[in-house]
Amino acid sequence: MLEVNGINVFYGKFQALWGPSLTVKKGEIVALIGPNGAGKTTTLKAISGLIKPSEGTIMFNNTRIDKLPPHQIAKLGIGLVPEGRQLFEKLTVHENLLMGAYLKSKSEVRDTLEFVFQLFPRLKERRNQLAGTLSGGEQQMLAVARALMLRPSLLMIDEMSLGLMPKLVSQLFKVVERIRDEGVSILIVEQHVESVLRMSNRGYLMEQGRIVLEGTGDEMLKSDYIKKVYLGV
Ligand code: ATP
Numbered sequence: 001m002l003e004v005n006g007i008n009v010f011y012g013k014f015q016a017l018w019g020p021s022l023t024v025k026k027g028e029i030v031a032l033i034g035p036n037g038a039g040k041t042t043t044l045k046a047i048s049g050l051i052k053p054s055e056g057t058i059m060f061n062n063t064r065i066d067k068l069p070p071h072q073i074a075k076l077g078i079g080l081v082p083e084g085r086q087l088f089e090k091l092t093v094h095e096n097l098l099m100g101a102y103l104k105s106k107s108e109v110r111d112t113l114e115f116v117f118q119l120f121p122r123l124k125e126r127r128n129q130l131a132g133t134l135s136g137g138e139q140q141m142l143a144v145a146r147a148l149m150l151r152p153s154l155l156m157i158d159e160m161s162l163g164l165m166p167k168l169v170s171q172l173f174k175v176v177e178r179i180r181d182e183g184v185s186i187l188i189v190e191q192h193v194e195s196v197l198r199m200s201n202r203g204y205l206m207e208q209g210r211i212v213l214e215g216t217g218d219e220m221l222k223s224d225y226i227k228k229v230y231l232g233v
Helices: 040-048 070-076 093-100 106-119 121-125 136-148 166-181 193-199 217-222 224-231
Strands: 002-011 014-018 022-024 029-033 055-060 078-081 154-158 185-189 202-207 210-216
Touching: 002 040, 014 040, 022 029, 022 185, 029 040, 029 166, 029 193, 029 217, 040 070, 040 078, 040 154, 040 185, 070 078, 078 136, 093 106, 093 136, 106 121, 106 136, 106 166, 121 136, 136 154, 136 166, 166 185, 166 193, 193 217, 193 224, 202 217, 202 224, 210 217, 217 224
Parallel strands: 029 185, 029 202, 078 154, 154 185
Antiparallel strands: 002 014, 002 022, 002 055, 202 210
């Protein structure tokens, strides 16, 4: 459903992406891993339309999207959970969710709220609490829930587990699998290399703006290079 083909992205004169290509098929969880500064966030931003590649193409369900503005890309069904969550801290949980649903009708919003509260009962309990006063884990749940409010068919998640305790991380990973089981494809950028590859159908390793290795989750876990450099075994 998603095809990124050889995109180059520059920040001024600095070239952050050197022609990476990747795909996400329907029903897959695909992991994008790599060291800090490799270009993972930049790749997600390019897919969301927040920055424009100077070369290459991005196709989503056979529509070319790399020249479209972000709101149109969101409308086509691509959701982003950004790095650092970017919640409206002075608004309640409920209000944050409504902000995520700005393109939807009232009845759709009602149904979707029910859907996300089912995934995250904790958010339902805390629906009237200010987002800024939630715990780190709850804030991350809210960031994922907010992105789901547009009912994306592809959800991109950037560094969901940053700063969270391992137990919370594994809970969030379970929710990601449930979201996939609900029919949403997932492209996930993650530092917890081993856990993310375990749950992913496929993975890509990015270094210095290029894809240097790709394969199924299992193949990636068995790669000597990944073991040595990223898993320390
Ligand atoms: P991290 O895991 O640290 O978030 P990343 O793989 O997501 O890393 P990016 O954030 O995509 O990496 O950054 C790729 C490169 O582009 C880095 O060298 C970074 O310094 C640079 N870069 C990112 N955003 C900008 C910007 N707005 N202006 C200039 N350079 C940028």
